[in-house]
Amino acid sequence: MRADDMVMCPGGQAALSSALRALAAPGDTLLVESPTYLGALAAARAAGLRVVPVPADADGVLPDQLAAAFARTGARLFYCQPLYANPTGATLTAHRRAEVADAIRDAGAFLIEDDYARDLAIDGEAPPPLAADDPDGHVIYLRSLTKSAAPGLRVAAIGARGPAGARLRSGRLLDDFFVAGPLQQATLEFVTAPAWTRHRRALRTALRARREALLTALHRHLPGLAPPAIPRGGLHLWARLPDSTDDGALAAAAAAEGVIVFPGRPWYAAEPPAPHLRLTYAAAPPHLMDEAVRRLTRALGQETTRS
Amino acid sequence: MRADDMVMCPGGQAALSSALRALAAPGDTLLVESPTYLGALAAARAAGLRVVPVPADADGVLPDQLAAAFARTGARLFYCQPLYANPTGATLTAHRRAEVADAIRDAGAFLIEDDYARDLAIDGEAPPPLAADDPDGHVIYLRSLTKSAAPGLRVAAIGARGPAGARLRSGRLLDDFFVAGPLQQATLEFVTAPAWTRHRRALRTALRARREALLTALHRHLPGLAPPAIPRGGLHLWARLPDSTDDGALAAAAAAEGVIVFPGRPWYAAEPPAPHLRLTYAAAPPHLMDEAVRRLTRALGQETTRS
Numbered sequence: 001m002r003a004d005d006m007v008m009c010p011g012g013q014a015a016l017s018s019a020l021r022a023l024a025a026p027g028d029t030l031l032v033e034s035p036t037y038l039g040a041l042a043a044a045r046a047a048g049l050r051v052v053p054v055p056a057d058a059d060g061v062l063p064d065q066l067a068a069a070f071a072r073t074g075a076r077l078f079y080c081q082p083l084y085a086n087p088t089g090a091t092l093t094a095h096r097r098a099e100v101a102d103a104i105r106d107a108g109a110f111l112i113e114d115d116y117a118r119d120l121a122i123d124g125e126a127p128p129p130l131a132a133d134d135p136d137g138h139v140i141y142l143r144s145l146t147k148s149a150a151p152g153l154r155v156a157a158i159g160a161r162g163p164a165g166a167r168l169r170s171g172r173l174l175d176d177f178f179v180a181g182p183l184q185q186a187t188l189e190f191v192t193a194p195a196w197t198r199h200r201r202a203l204r205t206a207l208r209a210r211r212e213a214l215l216t217a218l219h220r221h222l223p224g225l226a227p228p229a230i231p232r233g234g235l236h237l238w239a240r241l242p243d244s245t246d247d248g249a250l251a252a253a254a255a256a257e258g259v260i261v262f263p264g265r266p267w268y269a270a271e272p273p274a275p276h277l278r279l280t281y282a283a284a285p286p287h288l289m290d291e292a293v294r295r296l297t298r299a300l301g302q303e304t305t306r307s
Numbered sequence: 308m309r310a311d312d313m314v315m316c317p318g319g320q321a322a323l324s325s326a327l328r329a330l331a332a333p334g335d336t337l338l339v340e341s342p343t344y345l346g347a348l349a350a351a352r353a354a355g356l357r358v359v360p361v362p363a364d365a366d367g368v369l370p371d372q373l374a375a376a377f378a379r380t381g382a383r384l385f386y387c388q389p390l391y392a393n394p395t396g397a398t399l400t401a402h403r404r405a406e407v408a409d410a411i412r413d414a415g416a417f418l419i420e421d422d423y424a425r426d427l428a429i430d431g432e433a434p435p436p437l438a439a440d441d442p443d444g445h446v447i448y449l450r451s452l453t454k455s456a457a458p459g460l461r462v463a464a465i466g467a468r469g470p471a472g473a474r475l476r477s478g479r480l481l482d483d484f485f486v487a488g489p490l491q492q493a494t495l496e497f498v499t500a501p502a503w504t505r506h507r508r509a510l511r512t513a514l515r516a517r518r519e520a521l522l523t524a525l526h527r528h529l530p531g532l533a534p535p536a537i538p539r540g541g542l543h544l545w546a547r548l549p550d551s552t553d554d555g556a557l558a559a560a561a562a563a564e565g566v567i568v569f570p571g572r573p574w575y576a577a578e579p580p581a582p583h584l585r586l587t588y589a590a591a592p593p594h595l596m597d598e599a600v601r602r603l604t605r606a607l608g609q610e611t612t613r614s
Binding site for chain 2: 021026043048153171174175176177183
């Protein structure tokens with residue numbers, strides 16, 4: 001991927017919506033991990049795409065299931081967050097990366113690699129993007145700064161080569177011409193300043209402290225909700241709820257207690273296999289986590305009593 | 308239209324693309340003035356819409372033709388620039404405004420009013436937007452600052468009420484969430500500063516000088532290209548070319564002479580009735596206009612000789 005292959009966009013959601021529109025037509029099938037980013041599901045539905053979920057686990061999407069889904073559906077497009085996926089935190093493991101790339105190449109398909117969490121490593125170093133090893137231009141690479149820099153810095157980039165890149169570039173002109181110059185300039189200064197490296201180090205330390213505080217609080221108050229595999233980066237934990245819990249009602253009850261969590265259902269393209277909650281450790285300082293989980297426990301108690 | 312009815316967008320093109328996607332589905336029919344803004348034609352085609360042109364003249368779209376087109380096509384959406392339309396410079400006259408509003412209401416349709424030129428009046432005051440007199444919420448109002456402020460200030464707003472407004476707001480979330488906060492803040496400071504009023508006065512003076520210089524040069528060197536009706540604002544003159552002129556080849560020949568003009572063909576949804584050029588007086592200072600038209604004369608001479 002060279003600098004010339006990148007197109008600037010006003011944020012990751014814009015990059016995603018533009019990419020889906022440029023690479024698929026209404027009625028086309030999009031494969032996604034299950035669960036996956038709900039903003040991708042919504043953008044795909046808005047673009048008129050048929051969304052087909054592919055099973056995934058703590059090591060990312062299952063390559064044989066992906067190959068089977070390509071064969072079964074005739075899909076030519078797969079959307080994936082291989083690094084610290086939102087909501088599960090899963091990272092595609094080294095041995096699966098090549099198999100996923102093979103499945104995509106064999107299907108003559110494109111991968112939209114949504115690398116939203118590139119700057120959000122906590123444990124060790126993040127593996128390189130799949131786009132870094134893509135000799136034939138099968139990967140459309142989305143890279144956002146919003147999560148690691150500032151919510152108001154609506155700047156992202158799409159990397160795409162060949163005919164896919166050309167389609168994306170003309171589509172972007174119709175979507176909004178270009179990102180405001182001053183905003184691009186501010187972004188460039190931001191990521192080339194020495195402070196950017198320091199900021200990412202500080203971010204890692206802060207994310208680790210918050211993740212650990214949430215895990216500690218879960219083990220203390222709600223051990224059943226602590227995920228068996230700890231995400232090595234990102235912003236969220238994905239908590240399996242007791243069967244028959246109404247995740248939407250629980251999220252509402254938690255909100256009434258002053259704790260914002262996200263119900264699991266909207267992150268599934270089809271019927272969820274079980275109720276889940278997305279718990280965002282990134283949004284609050286460590287010293288609030290114990291109280292937050294106490295309140296979540298109260299909300300869960302109310303919901304369990306009610307059902 | 309209240310403040311609550313407005314949605315911020317990253318520029319007028321984004322506002323337009325979002326509005327078309329939110330208000331029409333692939334296969335739907337969109338009525339447009341003929342000719343009209345080519346960015347609207349391109350966005351409509353990208354959204355999978357069938358574009359049907361409605362005749363217009365120097366007083367804007369013809370209301371009876373608009374009503375007939377609604378009846379004939381079953382369209383529910385009309386895109387229009389009632390003020391200093393791009394490319395023709397036409398302004399919808401007072402007596403046609405009510406008839407256009409009637410035609411839209413009678414068809415149960417929506418008007419996308421692209422008010423891109425609100426700050427670009429040269430002669431007298433611009434009439435109010437049609438959205439200012441829209442009791443039933445039939446008007447979706449697009450307002451951009453890019454043309455009057457700075458090309459890099461990619462900020463616009465959509466005004467929309469009722470169910471159309473709700474559809475637009477949820478569509479915008481999928482398109483790019485929201486416009487970068489610092490950019491919105493800068494915009495707000497810009498348009499609320501005393502300098503904004505001064506800037507618009509200076510803009511009017513500068514636009515008038517450039518328009519007059521271009522008209523003077525046309526009357527001197529190419530009187531056949533001077534439009535019979537002078538636009539009372541905006542950025543462009545729309546010049547009818549001699550029959551059988553190839554407008555695309557002429558624009559290329561002019562570019563080779565160092566003069567950038569736009570061929571007329573892409574501004575028509577269907578076959579153009581005659582060849583045209585769009586001449587942008589706004590983009591160069593008055594003292595360059597005479598030389599620009601001399602060079603355009605040379606290019607036209609070459610094209611006429613060749614054909």
